[in-house]
Amino acid sequence: MIKPIYLYGAEVLRKTAAPADLNDKAGIAALVQDLKDTLVVADGCGLAAPQIGVSLRVVIVDGDVVSDTYDYLKGFRRTLINPEILEESEEKVTYSEGCLSIPGIYCDVVRPKKMTVRYYNEDLQQVTEEFDNFAARMIQHELSHLDGDLFTDHAAPIRKKMISSKLQNIQKGKVHPHYNSKLK
Secondary structure: OOOOOOOOOOOOOOOEEEOOOOOOHHHHHHHHHHHHHHHHHHHHEEEEEHHHHHOOOOOEEEEHOOOOOOOHOOOOOEEEEEEEEEOHHHHHHHEEEOOOOOOEEEEEEEEEOOEEEEOOOOOOOEEEEEHHHHHHHHHHHHHHHOOOOOOHHHHHHHHHHHHHHHHHOOOOOOOOOOOEEOOO
């Protein structure tokens, strides 16, 4: 089911999400389907459960949306349930990030180039996988949501100052994304 995406200022975006109950197979399956349905309509490359108002440690990423730029992401889709970062590379890279919860704002963010993550997939099987380049970026961005961390928190101080009025406008409801959204 398509859910509204919570926007900057919503309390759920700043909370640390709880682990998903792996015994609740039907609940997890429904949540994952809601995330997928919502992501398709919003035309994004990733979505975390807190972004649809559910404070659980579940994220999805879909590289097809960015495969015109990053052809190696064609067909790259992952569902990560209760993910845990095991290792991050010392090498860092900078990409311009955006977010469905912060429409119309983009900032350069420095993150590790590679990472190893242990998670449960949609079949509730434990997987350990290494990601690099933009795949790692998408996953890191979504995993940050699980800890109440937004990409704008990592922007350079001058950029934070430049976007502060835009962020305030989002909080005041003065933004109208093409997808269903919610402030609180």
